[in-house]
Amino acid sequence: MSQPIGSLLWRSLRAYQVYGANTDVGKTIFSTILAKASKKRRPAENVWFLKPVSTGPLDEADDRHVSRFAQGVSTHCLHQFEKPISPHLAALSSAQETPSDSKVLRGIRDHFVECAQAGPGFAILETAGGVHSPGPSGASQADLYRPLRLPVVLIADSRLGGISSSISAYESLRIRGYDVASVMLFHDAVYQNDDYLRTYFDKQNIPSLSLPFPPERKESLLEDEKSLATYYEDVSSLPSMQDLLSRLDEQHENRINRLQSMPSRALECIWYPFTQHQLLSPERITTIDSASGDFFQTSTLPVKAIDNYTEDSSAPLLKPSFDGSASWWTQGLGHANPELVLAAAYAAGRYGHVMFAEAVHEPALSLAEMVLKYLNNPRMSRVFYTDNGSAGAEVAIKMGLRAARLRYGWSPSDNIEIIGLQGSYHGDTMGVMDCAEPSVYNEKVEWYQGRGFWFDYPKIKMANGSWVVEVPENLQQALGSGGVHSSLTDIFDVERREHGEEGQRYQQYIIDTLEKLQKQGRKFGALVMEPVILGAGGMLFADPLFQRMLVRVVRENPELFGTRSNETTTIEGTSNDWSGLPVIFDEVFTGFYRLGRASSSAFLGVHPDVSIHAKLLTGGVVPLCVTVASEPIFNAFDSAEKTDALLHGHSYTAHPIGCKVAEKSLQTMNELDKTGHWDVFKLDWIAPSNIEAESGDIKLHTEECPTGVWSVWSKDFVTSLSLHDKVRGVFAIGSVLAIELQDPSGGGYTSTASKELQSALMTGTLGDAGPRWDIHCRVLGNVLYLMASQMSTPETVREIEALVRASL
Amino acid sequence: MSQPIGSLLWRSLRAYQVYGANTDVGKTIFSTILAKASKKRRPAENVWFLKPVSTGPLDEADDRHVSRFAQGVSTHCLHQFEKPISPHLAALSSAQETPSDSKVLRGIRDHFVECAQAGPGFAILETAGGVHSPGPSGASQADLYRPLRLPVVLIADSRLGGISSSISAYESLRIRGYDVASVMLFHDAVYQNDDYLRTYFDKQNIPSLSLPFPPERKESLLEDEKSLATYYEDVSSLPSMQDLLSRLDEQHENRINRLQSMPSRALECIWYPFTQHQLLSPERITTIDSASGDFFQTSTLPVKAIDNYTEDSSAPLLKPSFDGSASWWTQGLGHANPELVLAAAYAAGRYGHVMFAEAVHEPALSLAEMVLKYLNNPRMSRVFYTDNGSAGAEVAIKMGLRAARLRYGWSPSDNIEIIGLQGSYHGDTMGVMDCAEPSVYNEKVEWYQGRGFWFDYPKIKMANGSWVVEVPENLQQALGSGGVHSSLTDIFDVERREHGEEGQRYQQYIIDTLEKLQKQGRKFGALVMEPVILGAGGMLFADPLFQRMLVRVVRENPELFGTRSNETTTIEGTSNDWSGLPVIFDEVFTGFYRLGRASSSAFLGVHPDVSIHAKLLTGGVVPLCVTVASEPIFNAFDSAEKTDALLHGHSYTAHPIGCKVAEKSLQTMNELDKTGHWDVFKLDWIAPSNIEAESGDIKLHTEECPTGVWSVWSKDFVTSLSLHDKVRGVFAIGSVLAIELQDPSGGGYTSTASKELQSALMTGTLGDAGPRWDIHCRVLGNVLYLMASQMSTPETVREIEALVRASL
Numbered sequence A, B: 001m002s003q004p005i006g007s008l009l010w011r012s013l014r015a016y017q018v019y020g021a022n023t024d025v026g027k028t029i030f031s032t033i034l035a036k037a038s039k040k041r042r043p044a045e046n047v048w049f050l051k052p053v054s055t056g057p058l059d060e061a062d063d064r065h066v067s068r069f070a071q072g073v074s075t076h077c078l079h080q081f082e083k084p085i086s087p088h089l090a091a092l093s094s095a096q097e098t099p100s101d102s103k104v105l106r107g108i109r110d111h112f113v114e115c116a117q118a119g120p121g122f123a124i125l126e127t128a129g130g131v132h133s134p135g136p137s138g139a140s141q142a143d144l145y146r147p148l149r150l151p152v153v154l155i156a157d158s159r160l161g162g163i164s165s166s167i168s169a170y171e172s173l174r175i176r177g178y179d180v181a182s183v184m185l186f187h188d189a190v191y192q193n194d195d196y197l198r199t200y201f202d203k204q205n206i207p208s209l210s211l212p213f214p215p216e217r218k219e220s221l222l223e224d225e226k227s228l229a230t231y232y233e234d235v236s237s238l239p240s241m242q243d244l245l246s247r248l249d250e251q252h253e254n255r256i257n258r259l260q261s262m263p264s265r266a267l268e269c270i271w272y273p274f275t276q277h278q279l280l281s282p283e284r285i286t287t288i289d290s291a292s293g294d295f296f297q298t299s300t301l302p303v304k305a306i307d308n309y310t311e312d313s314s315a316p317l318l319k320p321s322f323d324g325s326a327s328w329w330t331q332g333l334g335h336a337n338p339e340l341v342l343a344a345a346y347a348a349g350r351y352g353h354v355m356f357a358e359a360v361h362e363p364a365l366s367l368a369e370m371v372l373k374y375l376n377n378p379r380m381s382r383v384f385y386t387d388n389g390s391a392g393a394e395v396a397i398k399m400g401l402r403a404a405r406l407r408y409g410w411s412p413s414d415n416i417e418i419i420g421l422q423g424s425y426h427g428d429t430m431g432v433m434d435c436a437e438p439s440v441y442n443e444k445v446e447w448y449q450g451r452g453f454w455f456d457y458p459k460i461k462m463a464n465g466s467w468v469v470e471v472p473e474n475l476q477q478a479l480g481s482g483g484v485h486s487s488l489t490d491i492f493d494v495e496r497r498e499h500g501e502e503g504q505r506y507q508q509y510i511i512d513t514l515e516k517l518q519k520q521g522r523k524f525g526a527l528v529m530e531p532v533i534l535g536a537g538g539m540l541f542a543d544p545l546f547q548r549m550l551v552r553v554v555r556e557n558p559e560l561f562g563t564r565s566n567e568t569t570t571i572e573g574t575s576n577d578w579s580g581l582p583v584i585f586d587e588v589f590t591g592f593y594r595l596g597r598a599s600s601s602a603f604l605g606v607h608p609d610v611s612i613h614a615k616l617l618t619g620g621v622v623p624l625c626v627t628v629a630s631e632p633i634f635n636a637f638d639s640a641e642k643t644d645a646l647l648h649g650h651s652y653t654a655h656p657i658g659c660k661v662a663e664k665s666l667q668t669m670n671e672l673d674k675t676g677h678w679d680v681f682k683l684d685w686i687a688p689s690n691i692e693a694e695s696g697d698i699k700l701h702t703e704e705c706p707t708g709v710w711s712v713w714s715k716d717f718v719t720s721l722s723l724h725d726k727v728r729g730v731f732a733i734g735s736v737l738a739i740e741l742q743d744p745s746g747g748g749y750t751s752t753a754s755k756e757l758q759s760a761l762m763t764g765t766l767g768d769a770g771p772r773w774d775i776h777c778r779v780l781g782n783v784l785y786l787m788a789s790q791m792s793t794p795e796t797v798r799e800i801e802a803l804v805r806a807s808l
Helices: A027-041 A062-069 A087-092 A101-117 A162-174 A193-203 A221-237 A239-269 A338-350 A362-375 A389-408 A473-479 A494-498 A501-519 A544-556 A631-635 A656-674 A679-685 A715-722 A755-762 A794-807 B027-041 B062-069 B087-092 B101-117 B162-174 B193-203 B221-237 B239-269 B338-350 B362-375 B389-408 B473-479 B494-498 B501-519 B544-556 B631-635 B656-674 B679-685 B715-722 B755-762 B794-807
Strands: A013-020 A046-055 A073-081 A121-130 A152-155 A180-186 A208-211 A286-292 A295-299 A318-323 A359-361 A380-386 A416-421 A452-455 A459-463 A466-470 A483-485 A523-529 A583-586 A610-613 A625-630 A727-733 A736-741 A774-776 A778-780 A783-787 B013-020 B046-055 B073-081 B121-130 B152-155 B180-186 B208-211 B286-292 B295-299 B318-323 B359-361 B380-386 B416-421 B452-455 B459-463 B466-470 B483-485 B523-529 B583-586 B610-613 B625-630 B727-733 B736-741 B774-776 B778-780 B783-787
Touching: A013 A027, A013 A101, A013 A162, A013 A239, A027 A046, A027 A062, A027 A073, A027 A121, A027 A152, A027 A221, A027 A239, A046 A062, A046 A087, A046 A101, A062 A073, A062 A221, A073 A087, A073 A101, A101 A121, A121 B162, A152 A162, A162 A180, A162 A193, A162 B121, A162 B162, A162 B338, A180 A193, A180 A239, A193 A208, A208 A239, A221 A239, A239 A286, A239 A295, A239 B359, A239 B362, A239 B380, A286 A318, A338 A656, A338 B162, A338 B338, A359 A362, A359 B239, A362 A380, A362 A625, A362 A656, A362 B239, A380 A389, A380 A631, A380 B239, A389 A416, A389 A523, A389 A583, A389 A610, A389 A625, A389 A631, A389 B389, A416 A544, A452 A501, A452 A523, A459 A715, A473 A501, A494 A501, A494 A544, A501 A544, A523 A544, A544 A583, A625 A631, A715 A727, A715 A794, A755 A774, A755 A778, A755 A783, A755 A794, A774 A794, B013 B027, B013 B101, B013 B162, B013 B239, B027 B046, B027 B062, B027 B073, B027 B121, B027 B152, B027 B221, B027 B239, B046 B062, B046 B087, B046 B101, B062 B073, B062 B221, B073 B087, B073 B101, B101 B121, B152 B162, B162 B180, B162 B193, B180 B193, B180 B239, B193 B208, B208 B239, B221 B239, B239 B286, B239 B295, B286 B318, B338 B656, B359 B362, B362 B380, B362 B625, B362 B656, B380 B389, B380 B631, B389 B416, B389 B523, B389 B583, B389 B610, B389 B625, B389 B631, B416 B544, B452 B501, B452 B523, B459 B715, B473 B501, B494 B501, B494 B544, B501 B544, B523 B544, B544 B583, B625 B631, B679 B794, B715 B727, B715 B794, B755 B774, B755 B778, B755 B783, B755 B794
Parallel strands: A013 A121, A013 A152, A046 A073, A046 A121, A152 A180, A180 A208, A286 B359, A318 A774, A359 B286, A416 A452, A416 A523, A523 A583, A583 A610, B013 B121, B013 B152, B046 B073, B046 B121, B152 B180, B180 B208, B318 B774, B416 B452, B416 B523, B523 B583, B583 B610
Antiparallel strands: A286 A295, A295 A318, A380 A625, A459 A466, A459 A727, A466 A483, A610 A625, A727 A736, A736 A783, A778 A783, B286 B295, B295 B318, B380 B625, B459 B466, B459 B727, B466 B483, B610 B625, B727 B736, B736 B783, B778 B783
């Protein structure tokens, strides 16, 4: 969905979507009844009927039927096709151009906006056929209309078999996040589906109503018309029908009131993560009504009395907001992706959760095999499951420390530390907090104790139109003063750079430092790093060459860390054996295509011994983490003693839902890569040398183009930002964009320099031409970052770029 | 499902279930074609057709049609009702007794067992109507037949609207965990549903096949029969039809081979939680094919060559195993509970995951409000979300330490410890590992450092037919020698006991100990306990009086811990203010009805300041944890400084799927309690004083009977176990049963005394009369425990009791 559409909700206009459990269940009859009954209930109000897509002869069209039998109801049809077949076929065989999904949606939105502006009223959108009947483009209506998320009146099937089709249709709607406001159907004395379904829907707390069938067709047209008119008059006046409308009104009011009260209520009972509540007020809270694709639907309602504020009751109460933090970096395939939802529901329906110790189930095994395959790291052979990145990093640390301790013959009570980089972040549980150097994140946490040595290091960015390696002042004597590179790809050509002066200086500096530490008697048990980007620490972009050299030095100089003891259990000298220290890569944020490649270690050209993966792993659906390890690391826990094992586990370890969703998610991203889904972005960044001169073939996917570095954010955009005088530097890779703003106070986590830009984006609009939508985004100190999903379209990204430029 | 049914899978018998997208889509015609084509493909093999439930006149019955047109096919019908309406109505209006769901299932199972024993073959089970058409009892067929989990041949609908009903039917099957082996339908040249559906199902990797419609009905019966016979002959010989059968065969082979290879493959790539891999072999791994209700379906296939083993190809390859650990204590409402699945899928379809910092969504808010309501703890006002109990406990510790540190004016770097009980377990992340005293769990973990003081304490059990309080020898001088109680309820009458001698002794002992610690200069920041049962530490049942007195002493003697500093931010003296130390209850395992009450703190008659809830919270579907806190604790983090906040968070914090499932789960358990679902168990335990003499009314639900202590495990059973000479003690409360076995070596985590009983249960059978099923269970040292779900039926529990008695 490149053009986001706001979900349709107004205070004054009560709008519903009529879906049928099947074709021919009486949708139009019930729409007519609803329309007529509404008119009766509130004669002064408008009643609207919209058929966005209709097939069949014009004179039998549903909107005509409604306007004939429900006087005073305004009816409208957006797309009419003459053949009485499914819209996707009718559109094909019509002379008209097939309307795109977004054209259909825009047409509906525009129409309903008009309805809302005309004053209080009741509006019906009637779909065609059943819930999954295809729209003109061939997409299922249930998917097509989902962003509107209108409350549904489901017309159930009163015929033989109708219990089944009605419940299945209901389930198809529910698994797409629809709310079903009511169920209506005909009363059939033989099949009594209404009886069964009433019980069923009562349990779901959904009001249902059955009504008599319309009269049999009469011979004479006039008679027929008359008897039908009488029928409509009668049923629309029924107390039960009027009651149903009251209940719909109530639901409508409740929904809006609840939406409005949510921020205040949340502040009464919720303790927010990473939040100083004193700085929070209801107005700062984003109320998310739903989400699809790259967009939230957020409330526009004022959360408390505003002086001189008079609510425009025709104002839309929901608007699309681009999920600019990819929901804390988790989203890859779009919110509420129907394929992922079905994968999750399948696993839930097949297993629920099943315990994992000494047991195996298909999703856990398939995912483990797939992760090993896609990571394509010849060292790796073992997958350990946990629930989130923090727990997964705790496990990785336990793995690394044990392997090193046994090899070097230390005791568990020895003070074993880790080597890391300044600005690291591996999660908030205490063990991994200890892997980060003292900072504002942890300095007030009672049990925090930094256990490590953290290198400072050169960083990379685009500044003033050039890609530069920036060396911290205190390191310039040792590392040189950095400098300008011709391209981002050039900076990432670490194999070449390794053999240049920079590589040699980095290497020497690292060796010198480690020697000093060794002389101090410090013991290290693992090298722990986030490859390429140190995320939560402030979106710090490490020079990949420095990270690579750190790994190489650690591996090539094992004597810096200890002497092999006899206790070593690892089979030494195997090709996947670790050397020096176990190398742990925290790819929780950077892995699985966030930066454009399956593994972010690929950018450094080195393979870790342990890596941690979460966030995108499950495509933004449920928490799950895998800690992947090599066999020699695994063997460090191998013994005849149970207590030598890695005694770590969580109740929901390898929960089938997470595993199944992850499997689907990885598979999909791998296919997107292989089928060139991101080529349109890559072409903007990758040098023409990757285009084969003769055939003109473009080789862009990961395996063919291992060195190319690219981003969904355009080169032009990044360059122009870097030239802006409010900007200190910019970085973009894969779907990540980070804008470091000038901050006279020096920046860092407590900086507020980016708040202004954040506010502008969060209240922004794309002007008159485009639909009204804004950007929900997060900041880290003076860094504002934006993250696209792996499915974001070029159109969406370019529009966001325009808004960012305009807002700076 | 009290009588568990094994999923139907044999090597020699290839069995399928035919479901229709709707009624009248040609199920029987396709069944006939499948049967006839199978017979053609392998003339020597048997072909079977079973219609478990049929409605309509006998001479038009589907099984007759099949046997008429597919010679050599054995057909059978289990339940025939004459009226051509839905089976639930047909059964009602029939003179026959309505067969129960389990009778229908047993009938099918018995029939298929016979088929399998008759030699290699192909079998079809044809359902009635659509996927959700009700069976005789009124239950949806898709739910009713789910435990069998036969691969499905879905007959799609070729009529107008059939695309929608076919996809919805498919989705209803998938969300129940069915595998759809193939889709078949008629080719309709106008609607071309087959075209659309082929593309759709190709994407799902499901083979589909469309065939011509059968010939029009002829006037003469003989002609009609002849032309139909020709049709069947023709279509069943089509290469495409024969190809489809080959693909089905392939799937069948693959499924079995994969099932068989899973344990070995798992051992190649999975690193198991809490597992010494050297002690693990493929045979020890349980392969779980699916689960429903209280039962896994586990593979019976040998995982590697066994000497002299000849596989009986007619042996069932799957068998039901009672999930005796409630899948690591997570299950409450049965595996793959359709209501929970739909709740999860709805949230996934409405949101996916949406970020939670400074945002709110309906499921997170509703759940927070519901948790506070159900816990019914007047101190509590705040809910903090994490992903699992370990992370939630880390958060609780951070909360407690901060509140205490500020009140007592300590510095973050001070050595602040916690007070706990010996045998505590709060998770495996380092921070909460540090809250447990040194033990085999943590002694080899490099960064472990016990930070606390852990009391030893009296424990309770039934031994030799009596409920006793057992005081450790070294505490007997201070606490007395414990003794026998008349009932479990008596032991839990802590308000009475508090004022007796025991209470006074406990109190004095605790005060004396804390004074000693204070004199040693130790600083404590929280009291952290698992109420009633210390779970992972070995299923230790603490004397609730001791736990209660610990809380009371801590609260009543704040001077034992420090002096209020000026920095205190809490509004002092509020009714929910903490005193002495923040009291943290880890109810991850014991909370939310596991022990029969919403909160396990209710058993102690005290309210914690912070409590942690997970496992049952989400009814055994996905990981989620809530840490609940009082306002004064919350206020300790309130400041104008962002860095004073609780800087803790996970990417999937408050993920909508977990919240929605938890909401549904808590609501359901609360209703079970209120509607007396567990009364049948309670009656066995609770003294008749709760039965009002005059009216005979039984008042058993939690609010009415706050002191009653009960278990799903029967009093008789518990008593008889306690008298067994292999048993040292037994404990039962709520759905938990723990059997402590005699162990000459002293017991504890490394004991293997319970392995024998575990093996007996895991290979057990309930004898000739019952179906073959066994019990999957876990041990902790010399303790074997069993855990029912909150939905386990008395029948199931009693059968398990019988098997335990027989196996001891």
